[in-house]
């Protein structure tokens with residue numbers, strides 16, 4: 487009888503996750519399903535598969551002194567560094583009761599963002615700001631804990647729109663405030679390094695919760711305090727032959743916004759035009775990363791077919 491070959495560690499972890507019914511997308515944390523000692527094993531498994539990738543790229547990993555250790559280095563970087571937010575448990579956070587009954591706007595930031603896009607595994611580097619409006623029953627957490635929680639969420643293959651929603655959900659759960667705002671501005675290296683090779687690749691988006699959604703003055707106070715300047719306007723680097731498409735996009739968006747009561751009145755047509763943050767041409771489509779700051783329309787990714 488042949489002895490059973492042990493299952494690769496990734497398969498063991500995956501079956502546990504599947505049994506629980508939990509999702510295990512690139513931006514999900516699966517630390518609850520990893521047993522002591524398995525992180526090292528996982529790193530070994532990733533290393534051996536990365537060696538195969540290098541071999542498939544026809545790189546002589548045996549004789550090329552520069553790539554001999556690359557699989558090992560990249561495996562360690564993925565599992566223990568840049569994607570550790572998937573594999574490590576949440577950093578412990580002590581919550582303090584709001585004994586002083588603080589009820590003034592608190593702003594944390596800029597917090598450095600280091601992440602990677604889940605489409606290309608290219609770096610996303612940026613900054614984020616967190617606004618908290620506490621109430622008497624809020625649990626306050628230490629200032630440095632905001633960056634540690636943000637780092638835990640960001641150290642996963644992500645897309646920016648989902649990353650800040652994950653962070654906002656986590657902070658609402660931990661702090662239990664009257665309102666919460668997160669604004670993130672980031673540079674997407676997959677747009678520099680590949681694809682359109684466009685240097686205007688910054689994207690800004692925000693999530694507003696609670697009183698930040700209802701109170702326009704509070705939103706304006708927060709946004710003016712973080713003093714974020716818009717990173718890209720359509721007149722700035724937008725390909726002129728695509729201007730008509732952009733105008734068409736704005737018209738369609740106006741129709742869409744008219745259905746959402748009050749939104750259009752607050753933003754106005756000029757505000758919408760100024761909210762275009764980044765664009766990307768891919769496979770015959772023009773994609774516009776678009777965002778209207780602070781009106782609860784979190785982000786819109788518009789895709790237009792190019793003729």
Ligand SMILES: [Zn+2]
Pocket residue numbers: 603604605606607608676677
């Ligand atoms: Zn990408």
